Amino acid sequence: MIDMPVEVVVALLGWGTLVGLDLVSLPQIMISRPIVVGAVAGWLSGDPATGVTVGVIMELFALESVAIGAARYPDYGAATVGAVVASTGIEGHGLTGIAVVLGLVLASVGGWTLNRLRHANATAVRRREASLRAGDPLAVEALQYGGLLRDVARSVTLSVVAILSGVAVRTAPALPDWAASGLLMVVIGGGLAGAASGAIRSAGRGRRLRWLGVGALLGVLLLVLRS
Amino acid sequence: MKAPLWRAFLRLFSVQGAWNYERMLGIGMGYAALPLLQKMRQQDPAGYREAVARQAEFFNAQPYLAGLALGATTRAEYQGVPGEKILRLRTALCGPLGALGDQLFWTGILPALVSTALVMVAFGLAGAGLLGFLVVFNGIRVAVEWWGLRAGWASGLEVSQVLHKSWLPKAVALAGPAAGFAMGVALPVIGGWLVADLDRVVMAGALGAAGIAVVMARVNPRVTGLRFTLVVATVILLSAWVGA
Numbered sequence A: 001m002i003d004m005p006v007e008v009v010v011a012l013l014g015w016g017t018l019v020g021l022d023l024v025s026l027p028q029i030m031i032s033r034p035i036v037v038g039a040v041a042g043w044l045s046g047d048p049a050t051g052v053t054v055g056v057i058m059e060l061f062a063l064e065s066v067a068i069g070a071a072r073y074p075d076y077g078a079a080t081v082g083a084v085v086a087s088t089g090i091e092g093h094g095l096t097g098i099a100v101v102l103g104l105v106l107a108s109v110g111g112w113t114l115n116r117l118r119h120a121n122a123t124a125v126r127r128r129e130a131s132l133r134a135g136d137p138l139a140v141e142a143l144q145y146g147g148l149l150r151d152v153a154r155s156v157t158l159s160v161v162a163i164l165s166g167v168a169v170r171t172a173p174a175l176p177d178w179a180a181s182g183l184l185m186v187v188i189g190g191g192l193a194g195a196a197s198g199a200i201r202s203a204g205r206g207r208r209l210r211w212l213g214v215g216a217l218l219g220v221l222l223l224v225l226r227s
Numbered sequence B: 001m002k003a004p005l006w007r008a009f010l011r012l013f014s015v016q017g018a019w020n021y022e023r024m025l026g027i028g029m030g031y032a033a034l035p036l037l038q039k040m041r042q043q044d045p046a047g048y049r050e051a052v053a054r055q056a057e058f059f060n061a062q063p064y065l066a067g068l069a070l071g072a073t074t075r076a077e078y079q080g081v082p083g084e085k086i087l088r089l090r091t092a093l094c095g096p097l098g099a100l101g102d103q104l105f106w107t108g109i110l111p112a113l114v115s116t117a118l119v120m121v122a123f124g125l126a127g128a129g130l131l132g133f134l135v136v137f138n139g140i141r142v143a144v145e146w147w148g149l150r151a152g153w154a155s156g157l158e159v160s161q162v163l164h165k166s167w168l169p170k171a172v173a174l175a176g177p178a179a180g181f182a183m184g185v186a187l188p189v190i191g192g193w194l195v196a197d198l199d200r201v202v203m204a205g206a207l208g209a210a211g212i213a214v215v216m217a218r219v220n221p222r223v224t225g226l227r228f229t230l231v232v233a234t235v236i237l238l239s240a241w242v243g244a
Helices: A006-024 A034-044 A048-062 A076-087 A096-127 A129-133 A137-171 A177-203 A207-226 B002-014 B026-043 B045-055 B063-078 B083-122 B126-165 B168-195 B200-219 B225-243
Strands: none
Touching: A006 A034, A006 A076, A006 A096, A006 A137, A034 A048, A034 A076, A034 B083, A034 B126, A048 A076, A048 A096, A048 A177, A048 B083, A048 B168, A048 B225, A076 A096, A076 A137, A096 A129, A096 A137, A096 A177, A096 B225, A129 A137, A137 B026, A177 A207, A177 B083, A177 B168, A177 B200, A177 B225, A207 B168, B002 B026, B002 B063, B002 B126, B026 B045, B026 B063, B045 B063, B045 B083, B063 B083, B063 B126, B083 B126, B083 B168, B168 B200, B200 B225
């Protein structure tokens, strides 16, 4: 049983679908970034603070990969919705670790579905090859709308799976404390490592690397001043 | 021509809507080209169909800069440029528009603004940080996309020179260091924020795990933070279930 009001589930389903579409197809306005997805999903679920925390951790993982063209990358949109559903409304960080692990699994599955979608689009293109060569505008429009509809179906399905898995994790028997703490350690550590590796890799050896170093020094200074 | 240009601009928001391994952005480009080719449909129906076929051919570039190629090639269709030459122009633009766009947006502006938002979250300004990120990123994106479409449409075959002389290479040179700096600031700040209310053992464990994962990624780049986390989490979960 889903232990959330129907309107919240419907809103989360709509949000998961929107951010799934935003990743590549339409309109790519970056609402699919996990930090945005998490904050809005948390707000919809009535627990914005947890949404932001989960979104931040998922964002660290997302910063490691660059979602460029033909590259394969995880889809963190609906995955972050699932992670927020799994951890929302719970005191403290008891479920944050397992919720983010669920989110990472869902993100990997989402990346796989994106690859399948691209193959399905290619099959549709091959079917209409003759019309495309003849310059039929209706064929172009049909392929475009077909691609968008397939992505809507992909995003809705992913969102349903994400919400149901989130509820399942939340209502499952509690993990022992050591396991919950261990998962929290590894998701924070893995996320920070992912973002750091992404930053170092994209910095190369030139000017950008020097600016990364300067920024890191300033970041540590800010951290010290705050504590 | 302003209304068709606007319609093409709006259609560019879904330029990756039918992304596929055969033609990549080709179908989306063909779809966005249709309003611009509308006038040709009445004047030269045969030429129109040839132009539609060309515009839906293989194309790949950073999506926010695709408008530059769209504007230039559709203008070339009206200028009576031979089809072969238009296709060569399309192909020639893929590389520069992909490289410049990826460096400007995907590895420049985007990580710089996301990192800034992360710092603002850590300082208790989550709402302003996220809203600011979306507004600034999309403000830049829309302005660049509109500039690209108009510049391409105005220049036709001369688009390569326009691109070379434009502000884009300079912006790319600035975006990289800005992203490096912002990510450098964000990582320690957001790391500190995440572990601030954890007990000392969990805090030490998280930072230790981060250190191990970074070293492993340096030794073997295939060990990403995602893979490291999923493997260690699987071991923890299996141990917990076996123990139970």
